[in-house]
Amino acid sequence: MRVAIVGATGAVGHELLRVLEGSTLKTDDLLLYASPRSAGTTLPFGGRELTVQATPEGSIDADVILASAGGSISKALAPAWVAGGSVVIDNSSAFRLDPDVPLVVPEVNGAAALRHRGIIANPNCTTAIAAVAVAPLHRAFGVRRMIVSTYQATSGAGQKGIEELLAQTHRVLHDQPAQAEVFAHPIPFNVIPHIDTFGENGYTREEMKVVWETRKILGDDALQISCTAVRIPTLRTHAEAITLELERPATPDEARELLRQAAGVEVRDDPAGKLYPMPLTATGKYDVEVGRIRSSLVFEGGLDLFVAGDQLLKGAALNAVQIAEYLQAQGALRGRVQG
Ligand code: A2P
Numbered sequence: 046m047r048v049a050i051v052g053a054t055g056a057v058g059h060e061l062l063r064v065l066e067g068s069t070l071k072t073d074d075l076l077l078y079a080s081p082r083s084a085g086t087t088l089p090f091g092g093r094e095l096t097v098q099a100t101p102e103g104s105i106d107a108d109v110i111l112a113s114a115g116g117s118i119s120k121a122l123a124p125a126w127v128a129g130g131s132v133v134i135d136n137s138s139a140f141r142l143d144p145d146v147p148l149v150v151p152e153v154n155g156a157a158a159l160r161h162r163g164i165i166a167n168p169n170c171t172t173a174i175a176a177v178a179v180a181p182l183h184r185a186f187g188v189r190r191m192i193v194s195t196y197q198a199t200s201g202a203g204q205k206g207i208e209e210l211l212a213q214t215h216r217v218l219h220d221q222p223a224q225a226e227v228f229a230h231p232i233p234f235n236v237i238p239h240i241d242t243f244g245e246n247g248y249t250r251e252e253m254k255v256v257w258e259t260r261k262i263l264g265d266d267a268l269q270i271s272c273t274a275v276r277i278p279t280l281r282t283h284a285e286a287i288t289l290e291l292e293r294p295a296t297p298d299e300a301r302e303l304l305r306q307a308a309g310v311e312v313r314d315d316p317a318g319k320l321y322p323m324p325l326t327a328t329g330k331y332d333v334e335v336g337r338i339r340s341s342l343v344f345e346g347g348l349d350l351f352v353a354g355d356q357l358l359k360g361a362a363l364n365a366v367q368i369a370e371y372l373q374a375q376g377a378l379r380g381r382v383q384g
Pocket of ligand 1: 083
């Protein structure tokens, strides 16, 4: 099994290497690609240093390609990768809403991955984290309406987002002006209700991704969703406040019990003991933290909850590797080289 990472030098690429090191995915060979700027640099993997190559224009000799170099690269090159026989697990938004491309969170709709035609899309990070927490509740109680407010880390904008937070914070602390480049405004000591571009309906693309992608993953086009996506000055891990109107009433205890059994979830819910989801505790974790579970004061029988999930892991690298692991476990990833 030969695996390739396109975008290996980026924030998600870095996590892909770490997750693959601990993965059950049987990887005989790992190829690393990035922009020509990074060609020749090395990255550690499994005790060795692997050399990064410039991403070629055409096909890549790999069974699985984990792509995380942005939408335009995926859009331009994925068709050639598929034509070359590779299965592409794409972290960009390029194919997520394509009806021929499964959009997969393995704990929620893993089987959809088996219907791929070469490309499987990894959801938007905010969506994947919410889906892990909401899917078990949707199955049990039927979510009718869902209102999400997000608290998203700077690494959602990639390595350059992290660097802008650190550099600007340093400048502000030294009484120097912070020049915004990656974000629309200075991010230190600020919150910015603006992620991606604004659409005609006043919502951003990031907010609409949560709407469209959640419906596709949960397989429920009737689900009513509204989202406000906000960038905050944290390094890593997205948090989300989620309000759910349910078809069948749920008590917080029922929801907690259900979520304790759910794959990919860690219930962290003891407010008296100061235990609730936070970026500082969820960072580096594979599970999505869920807590502050309480009865909605607005929707009778509905729920309010707070989640925190490492968006570079469950929202990106981990989910991508889990899709490949799922395919391999189902015997759907046998390798291209026929005996
Ligand atoms: P590079 O580091 O050489 O620029 P992030 O999301 O953290 O910004 O990372 C983006 C990833 O996509 C990096 O690995 C980056 O490589 C890669 N990338 C950017 N532009 C290209 C390109 N034109 N071809 C291939 N990879 C690219």
